[in-house]
Amino acid sequence: MDPKTAKDELYDTALNEFGVKLDRRQKMADLEEQVNKLKINKADPSPVSKELKNVPKTVRNIVTGNEFPYTSAFKGLSDLEVIEWETEDGDN
Numbered sequence: 001m002d003p004k005t006a007k008d009e010l011y012d013t014a015l016n017e018f019g020v021k022l023d024r025r026q027k028m029a030d031l032e033e034q035v036n037k038l039k040i041n042k043a044d045p046s047p048v049s050k051e052l053k054n055v056p057k058t059v060r061n062i063v064t065g066n067e068f069p070y071t072s073a074f075k076g077l078s079d080l081e082v083i084e085w086e087t088e089d090g091d092n
């Protein structure tokens with residue numbers, strides 16, 4: 001059986017301790033940096049920020065210039081542009 005290389009050991013460490021698969025084709029220094037970042041993040045996790053959902057409030061038809069309050073029926077229409085976004089709390 002072949003002896004494990006330093007890259008193999010880093011790969012196993014990242015996989016077993018953090019559940020992350022590293023790309024063994026990268027340089028050793030890059031792999032070491034990734035494992036160090038994983039260790040730092042595990043020791044001192046940053047608070048999880050709640051995701052802000054950008055919800056359109058008002059849209060404008062780019063062809064006609066007409067403005068409409070946004071509804072989910074407009075989702076994905078390429079001829080509409082968002083001109084006003086809903087505030088974070090959703091009551092505006």
